[in-house]
Amino acid sequence: MASEHSFDITAAIDKQEIKNAFEQAKKELDTRYDLKGIKTEIEFSEKENIFKLSSSSEAKLDVLKDILISKLIKRNINSNAIKELSKENGAMYRLNLKVNDSIDSESAKKINKAIKDSKLKVNSSIRGDEIRVVSKQIDDLQSVMRLVKNLNLELNLTFKNLK
Structure with missing residues (x-):
């Protein structure tokens, strides 16, 4: 594992x-x-x-x-x-x-700030037009997914490469 x-x-x-x-x-x-x-x-x-x-x-x-x-x-x-x-x-x-098919820098910063403010035990980093979120527990990652979906950004956000 x-x-x-x-x-x-x-x-x-x-x-x-x-x-x-x-x-x-x-x-x-x-x-x-x-x-x-x-x-x-x-x-x-x-x-x-x-x-x-x-x-x-x-x-x-x-x-x-x-x-x-x-x-x-x-x-x-x-x-x-x-x-x-x-x-x-x-x-x-x-x-x-x-x-709109890419995350602009302003939206990326907003997503990153919301993740940091959530006090979940995750690390997030902006990588071009995507954001990588890393954690030791999958439950925390799922909480981040719910959090990002509820931000109501004008983007078609998708989550991929869950490992």
Whole structure:
């Protein structure tokens, strides 16, 4: 039995799941009766992880957003990981949504501080865009997992490499 146990906290999102959710949302757009006759589009930029939604109606733009987010949730992508970048009004209404798939330094510091303030017997360290948590007891690691989930950060946090 190992003397120390550890796991990593990351915000990585499976790119294939994002693509699948995008394709499902596009299919639903084609079949929705309430969107017939209204110009609506969904695009996805893989390099920047940005969804570009556009519609001729602001109400239908909100429907597009709801469809996309529901498909992402069904693919186990947390809705907190979707951040609204910009919203444009005009002849066409446009909305840009970014998928946040990495832990920024501010969020990493916040997670690290919450772990230290919990007074659990664990050590945590920031390693690039992930946080390594080490402890002698697995129960303490599970407590850290619950603590981090309850922080309600705008990230799709996952725990991996539990050893």
